[in-house]
Amino acid sequence: MCSSLDSRVEESIEQAAEALFGLQRSNGSWPNRRPTSVMGTAGALTALHVVDRERSHDLIEGGVRWLLDTQNADGGWGGTAGAPTQIVPTVMAATALRLxxxxxxxxxxxxxxxxxxxxxxxALPDPGMTLVTSVFLELAELGDVRGIKRVPRELFLLPQQLWRRHLSFGVALVIAISFIQTRKGLPGARRLLDRLARPAALRALEQVDRSETRRGGYGGDNWLASAVCVGLSCAEEVPSRMISDIVDYLRSNVHEDGSWHMIQGLDLIGSAYVSQGLADAGYASDPRMALARQWLRSCRQDEASPVFDTPAGGWSWEGPRGWPNFLDTANVLTALAAGGSEEPSEHLRHGLRWLESRQDRRGSWGTFIPNTTFPNDGPCPYATAKCVEVLIENGVPRDDPRIRKAVDWLFTQQREDGTYESLWYRGLTPGTAMALVAFCRAGVTGHPAARRAREALLGAQLPDGSWASGKTGKLGDDHAKGTVEETAWALHALLASGVPADEPRVRRAADWIMAAQQPDGLWPASPVHMYIRDLKYYVDGLIVHGLALKALGSYRSALAGIPRQETEAL
Structure with a gap:
């Protein structure tokens, strides 16, 4: 391989690393620019209009201007300003403007x-979101909810272990919708049952709130907090503090341009990806990386979560408090493992045991609760493959029953075209790439499923060398325009599967990533992250850099013929 190519890859990595280390905070973390959100803005406008109209008049006006300015030419809105139109954010924006x-x-x-x-x-593919959007349209007198199911709030009269598995992380939203639905009253016996269930539902809501980084900020999510606020305003005998906490939270989060962002606390997710990328690009032993890992360790949750029935020891995007989940934990563990022998083994060992305990009886991993029936928290090929990767790379044998069970489950989830889906990333590229990596780590590269996944990735490459979402038919997907994130996922997976660095398609992918690098050394982020599955995407400002560095680091190693090293069992 010519030295000019080697030097270009080296220069690209060094430029990105220098830029990222320049942005690193003194505590070791990286600031993640929180993207402005159509739903976050629409939700905040709706809530403040309903419960704090007079005091928040200026904020409401600013939000209205932002929504009007960001409406797409076709009349809709995407997840963020300028993103392709999707139905759910369009409904929420219309509701807010109508009110x-x-x-x-x-x-x-x-x-x-x-x-x-x-x-x-x-026509939405998720019945739950059909219910939610219908309820908000009716709230703004833009629709009719006759024939729409009523949320059975009496479910909360049952023991928590009976309803937790069915509601998962949707607890707060389900309660909010139930209150909005009953604001005009219920007939006869239903009214009595609903009144009996109200205190139980409020206790569950307060339980969620107590686990938050900030009171009133449900999941660190402005739209969800707003939905809860509207729901509480429709209920009777609600502690005024619950509403005022949300209002204070929303008022504190508004941006100068009048918008609200979507999720608070993306620093941990982004910092974990950046740490992984820098480590794979050769900076694992850099003292600044030790500081980053120290910060990530400090964000481990030291309390159990009664809402999700999880023990202490996991990670959440919000930091030391919040909603512990499997995928964020797996990503943090990957970043911590890069420290090698310098990493305090008890932190890594405890986190790995926590992750192992979250595997469900199918052999898969979801996100929040094992064995859930909740559609957006069911078994996920991407999450399962990521957990397989991190466990094997940290010493769990390939023939361990848990690994075999997970890999067998992945075999059953492959689509006919060889691809895999993901719950939290759009399209087919991320899930397919992550599954291929897991197959390689598990030593089953020769299995037909692994071969089909590899061929599916190679076949989906665009003429310019990049990858996009794949042909999904979902509104908002653009399978003709590549992104750095999807190209990096694909390139890393193909190299892991043994496709040589001098293969023309691999070289084109690396060239495309380097060409996409901006003058400041970083890469443009794209809306490839799922907020509501297939219905609303968002942009993460940091993950793109971590993925790009990981892919280029793998490419550089492949050019040099350096094999990947696995750690010994802890």
Missing amino acids: AAPHASQSVRRALDVVESHGGVQ
Whole structure:
């Protein structure tokens, strides 16, 4: 391989590393720019209009202007400003404008026309989101909820272990919707049962709130907090503090341009990816990386979560408090493992045991609760493959029953075209790439499923050398335009599977990633992250850099013929 190519890869990695270390905070973390969010803004507008209209008048006006300015030419909105139109954010924006900006009736009409042109909210692939969007449309007098199911709040009269598995991380939203649905009252016996269930539902909601980094910030999510606020405003005998905490939370989060972001606390997720990328690019022993790992360790949760029935020892995107989940924990563990023998083994060992304990009876991993029936927290090929990778790389034998069970489950989840889906990343590229990596770590590269996944990735490469979402048919996916994130996932997986660095398609992918690098040494982020599965995407400002560095680090190693090293069992 020519030295000019080697030097280009080296220069790209060094430029990115220098830029990232320049952004690193003194505590070891990296600041993650929180993307402005259509749903976050629409939710905050709705909530403040309903419960704090007078005091928050200026904030409401600013949010209305932002929504009107960011409406797409087709009349809809995507997850963020300028993103392709998707139905759920369009409905939420229309609802907010209908309530808070009567003068914006034309914009609301255009938005509703877009929704109807795609079959209306009844055509959404997720029945839960059909319910949620219908309830908000009815709240703004833009729809009719007759025939829509009522959320059975009496479910909360049952022991928590009976409803937890069915509601998962949707507990707060389910309670909020149940309150909005009953604001006009219920007939007869239902009214009595609903009244009996109200205290139990409020206790569950308070339990969620007590686990938060900040009171009133459910999941660190402005839209969810807003939905809870609206729901509580429709309920009777609700402690005023619960509403005022949310209002204070929303008021503190508004941006100068009048918008609200989506998720608070993406620093941990982004920092974990950046740490992984820098380590794979050759900086694992850098003192600044030791500081990053120290910060990640400090974010481990030292309390059990009664809401999710999880022990202490996991990680959440919000930091030391919040909603512990499997995928964030696996990513942090990968970053910590890069420290090698310098990493305090008890932290890594405890985290690995925590992750192992979350495997469900199928052999897969979801996100929050094992064995859940909740659609957006079911078994996930990407999460399962990531957990397989991190466990094997930290000493769990390939023939361990847990690994074999997980790999066998992955075999059953492959689509006919050889691809895999993911719960939390759009399209088919991330899941397919991660599954291929897991097969390689598990030593089954020759299995037909692994061969099909590899061929599917190679076949999906775009003419310019990049990868996009793949042909999914989902509104908002653009399978013709590559992204750095998806290209990096694919390149790393192909190299892990043994495709040589001098293979033309691999070289084109590496060239594309380097060409996409900006003058400041970093890469542009794209909306490839799932907020609501297939219905709303968002941009993460840091993950893209970690993925790009990981891919280029793998490519450089492949050029040099350096084999990947695995750690010994802890």
